[in-house]
Amino acid sequence: MSHSEVHPGLNIKRSLLDAVLAGLIALIVFGPIVGIVLNGYSFNFEPHRLVWIIAVVMAGRLLLSLFLQTAPGRKLLTRFDGGNDGVYVRPIGARTSLRWIIPLMAVIAMLFPFVATKYLLTVAILGLIYVLLGLGLNIVVGLAGLLDLGYVAFYAIGAYGLALGYQYLGLGFWAMLPLGALMAALAGALLGFPVLRMHGDYLAIVTLGFGEIIRLVLNNWMSLTGGPNGVSVPAPTIFGLEFGRRAKDGGVPIHEFLGITYNPNLKFIFIYAVLFLVVLLVLYIKHRLTRMPIGRAWEALREDEIACRSLGLNHVLVKLSAFMMGASTAGLAGVFFATYQGFVNPTSFTFFESALILAIVVLGGMGSTIGVVLAAFVLTVAPELLRSFAEYRVLLFGVLMVAMMIWRPRGLVRISRTSFAPRKGVAP
Template structure:
């Protein structure tokens, strides 16, 4: 009893938070199937009503809330889901993830303005183009590990940005303007009978896309996020997900056990790139014009910070981290020049409080406690907090 009372408040708060998460996981693991479906439906309902003005007045007093929900919040969440496949599940450190976001964005711009293709056609082509870029990057580089792989991916991200900046065919530093919006359903394949014009959510017609209203784009991004969650979770619980976990924990041991590590790492790169490309396509369709400076290295670093902050390898945690990283700077915009300083301080405090992330999976938490970060040699240098003392164990 004396040991627990003598511990500092931060350690007690951290232990209490960990116990709460563990009990929540235990209840979820034993919950009936119908309870899970009810929770899923409630979460979708909350996501649908989230752009309401009453919520926005508190969540974003300085920025248009629906537009903020679309990007950066929705965009960061979708990008974090894709990067989590690479970093959190396969354990590959990617510092150039913004390249795939840029490829999707420029694909939307080029195919929409020069080829005149429909948004939905471009979305499919953008996903395939980004996945192919992931394979093109991964094929010669994925035999590298740790910091060497990180340097190569960092270089790839800069190559894509600099190429876009210097290639006049795609606008050079001026970028591409006049990017078409997604068509409404009445403009696509369904005759205009007034049915979809009458459908609205909170006074908004979610099937009409324009330049000023961010809500329809938010619902489009939400649709893609739900698809990405289903896809990522099914992969995580499949043979592919188990192979990624074995590679993340010990690639040499996985290879000795017969796991074709190169093939599965290449698949992780392609899938993560495809999700990033989809986010780029939707972002460009709302932005109307894009320029190379829309895709800086700091965006890759920010998404990686979101994955680590939320809990690398755990999808709900990754989404929570992306939400916080995107929302906090906008919520404190009133602080003006001190905004970035306060935001950095908040991130430092959160990582001091939870070095393994706000909501890590139990497996990833155990890896960090053993000193293996699951990112090759770089991750192995990062250990989780270990408390030593009578009656105390590792967190």
């Protein structure tokens, strides 16, 4: 019995070619990063790790290619292909596991700050900040289809708004929380007007330039922003009560007011609690907006702007509303970030942040709320758990995005809609 009769659908030659091609790509990508090492003032070529990486890539690609040619592999491919087409429509009356998963996660999130260490609290706060950023950019990119590569600018406006508002006007956390969102929304409107007629690559270039302009202004306007030195941010208070061991200016610490033992985590518990409530509010508002005419208009704009305009929709207002809603959410996140850090400077608002937020939207699923929440925690918590691989962070990040584009092009969670049908006794 010949080999082809045992595996009639197996093409070993093609699999070997795929493996060789994958090895060449690995050589190009990993060669400058792993193979060339800086030693003092000279570069040394160290092929050992590079050879191992290329061998692993080639072996993995060969095994994967052979597996995908078998019946289970083809079945798996069919499952992925069929599971990523368009919007998933749930049958009428269908119940999803989210009905009990979401309340369970909410209960866990509420109990978390009382059992977590300071380190875990700070990681959770950072994760929630990126949830806010992902939700905001998801409106612009995921729902309205407007590629924004300068989204970090609105994040910076919210953060610097709190720092400078306190320094020059004496405004604290509670006053700047709504004002930061409003300032970022106005900046979103200013950005929206010049790009009304732009699409695709041109829109991405203009928004990228806007983000860099904001960063350069913050970095060079020394008299206002402090330049690279940054600006300190006041600690938050609640009804005038401070979270430090000793209050300043004759105030009262909150632990003395409540008659409890001082806990250095009180400040972070407070930030976490307020941030968690704001995230829930933003989730609810986004959920309602996507089911209102404005949300349907965003989706119509994303699918076909010409058809959107032919239906009588005002594309100017639709675009501006998307930019403003997304920017206001970033402004909120910026205020929380500044409060959490206690200090802001321009290095926190580079293009890499915009790329990371965009990756959260793409990884979670364009337009998917649950997917964005999951992706935000994956991309912010995972680096904290993998600190020993910090030098390969960007590389792993790129590999993850490539894998997602191949296997789950619609993201972790697709957009879902409930189907509808006429009621009984009503003619369709």
